[in-house]
Amino acid sequence: MENLNNDYTHIKGWGIDADPKNEPTYPMKKYTGDDHKRLNWDRPPLQPVNIEVLHSTERPNITAVFGTSTPPSGLSGAIRRYAFQFSENQYMHWLPLLLADRVNVVEGIVDDLKRGHIPNIFAERGMKAELKHNPKGLAKRILVTVAVTSIAYAILKGKSKKR
Amino acid sequence: MLAMNYRGPRRVRADQKPMPEILHPNDAIIRVTRSCICGSDLHLYHGLVPDTRVGMTFGHEFIGVVEEIGPSVEKLKVGDSVIVPFNIACGTCAFCKQELYGNCHESNPQATAVGGIFGYSHTAGGYDGGQAEFVRVPYADVGPTVIPPGMDHDNAVLLTDVVPTGYQAAEMGGIKAGDTVVVFGAGPVGIMAAKCAWLFGAARVIVFDHVEYRLEFVKNYANCEAYNFRSIEDPVLFVKKTTDWLGADVCIDAVGADASGDAMQTITGKKLLLQAGSATALHWAINSVKKGGIVSIVGVYGPTDNLVPIGNVVNKGITIRANQASVKRLLPRLIEHIEAGRLDPKAMITHRVPLEEVADAYHIFSSKLDNCIKTVLIPPSARR
DSSP states (O other), rough: OOOOOOTEEEEEEETTTTOOOOTTTTTTOOOSSGGGGOOOOOOOOOOOOOOOOOOOOTTSSSOSOOSSSOOOOOOHHHHHHHHHHSTTSSHHHHHHHHHHHHHHHHHHHHHHHHHTOOOHHHHHHHHHHHHHHHHHHHHHHHHHHHHHHHHHHHHHHHHHHHH | OEEEEEEEETEEEEEEEOOOOOTTTTTTTEEEEEEOOTTTTTHHTTOOSSSSOOOOOOOOEEEEEEEEETTOOOOOOOOOOEOOSEEESOOOOHHHHOOOOOGOSOOOOSSSSEEEEEOOOOOGGBOOOOBEEEEEEETTSSOOEOOTTTTOOHHHHHTHHEEEHHHHHHHHHOOOOOOEEEEEOOOOOHHHHHHHHHHHEEEEEEEEEEHHHHHHHHHHHOOOEEEEEESSSSSSHHHHHHHHHHOOEEEEOOOOOBBOSSHOOOIIIISSSSSBBOHHHHHHHHEEEEEEEEEEEBBBBOOSOOOOOHHHHHHTEEEEOOOOOOOHHHHHHHHHHHHHHHHHHHHHEEEEEGGGGGHHHHHHHHTTOTTOOOEEEOOOHHOO
C-alpha cells in the first residue's frame, strides 16, 4: 500500500485486503502513487502558442505540446469553436464537430478551385486501384450511379412538366 | 515535401506540403523511411472520427532517420534510425510515470480521454502524421527508440503499433494457461493478438472474421482456428457450443468502429453516425465470454456512444480491460520476441506502395482488394 498522510486507523480493517495483483489495470500500470499528487507534476517546457488551439473544457490549459496541423478556419472553424464550448461529455461537443468535418470537405473543394486545382475525385477515391483489382465492382458501381441519377432526373423533369 | 493529404471521407491524395519544423525544445524531425496504413486509419478515412480536418496528414505507424533535433534532446542524435511509437507521451505526467504512455496528459489539448497520437485527427491532438517524407516528433527523448542493429526494418515499422496492440490485447485478457481465447477480427491487430495469445498460455485460439483470405492467413500464421461468421448462423451461439456451452475464457475485440456482421449496428453506427461506429465485435465479445470472463478491447471507437449489452456485463460479472497500447512499455519485450523468432510480424506485409499512390493504397486496404493485409508506404526519399 502506498503511504498516505491520512490516518485511517480508526476504521477497522481499512486496506487489509488491498492487493496490487488483484487490480484490473495490472500489469498495464506501474503504481507509483503519482495519481494522488493530482495535477502537480513538473510540466515539460511549453510549446509556444502561435496558432489557434482549441482545448477541451475538461482541462485547465493547453498541453505542453500540441499539433499544428490545420488550425480552425472558415465556417467549419466557427462550428468547431462553438463545439469546444461544451465538454467531451456532451453531444453538443461531438455532433457539431462531425458537422464541421462535412462542411470542411466543401471548403476543401472550394480552396482547391481557388488555387486553380481541380480535384481529381476519381483518383482521390482510389478508383485506379478499383479498376485494376475489381473492374466488375467498378462497372457495377458506375451502372448503379447512372441508374439512380437517371431516375432522379426523370422524376424531377416529370415534376417540372406538371407545373 | 510529399505527404498524404486528407480531402474528405474516402478521398485522399499525395501533395506537396511545407517541411515540419522544430516547435519545442524536445522535438525531433524524422525523415520517414516506412509508414503503414493502420486499420484504425480507416476509421478516419471513412469519416467516423470527429474533428478530422481536411488537409491533415494521417499516419501513426512509421520509422525513420533522425534529421534534426531540438536543443534539449539528449537520447537521440542526427542519423539514428528510430521506431516511433504511435503514442505521443511526455514521460513526466502522472500517467506516463505509471507507464500508461497511451494516456499522456500533456500531449492532447483537444480531448482528455485520449493522449496525443500522430496523424489521428484533432481529437487526438492535431498532429500531422508519418505518411509523409518528414514528420515532427514531440518528446523525442521519451518515445522514439533506436532500431536494434540487425533488425529488419519491416519488423521495426510494425513495432510502432500493430505488434504492441495485438500483444497488449492478449495481455489485457489476463490469459491463464489452458484458456480458450476468442479474437474478433482478422485484421493485422487481430492476427497479432491471436499469435500472442499463445505466448500467455492459451490452450485454444479461435478467430472470427468475414474475409476469407484473412481467415486463411491467420489460420496458418497464428496456428489457430478461424471461422467466417457469415457462414455460421450466430457466432455467439457457435462459441457457446464449442466451449461446452459456457463461453470463452477471454474474448478480444480487435475490430472497433468499422465492424460488419450486424445490420442494425452497421446502419446506426456507420451509415447514420447515430453511434460512434458499429460495435458488433464488442457486442459479440461480451455475449461470447463466460461468466466471470474477461473482455479485452483494443478496437478503436469514436468518442460518443455505442450500443452494447451492458446489462450482460453486469449479470455475467465480466471484467472489461481496454486501452491504447503502451508501446514504449512493451517494446523491450517485443524486440526480444522478434529477435528470438517467436514473432515474425513482417510476414503480414502484403503491399509495398510508393507514397505517391496513397489514394490507391487506402482504397485497396479499405476495400480488402488484392488479398491485402498490411500496406507499407515508401516515401520517394527512401527509395533513392
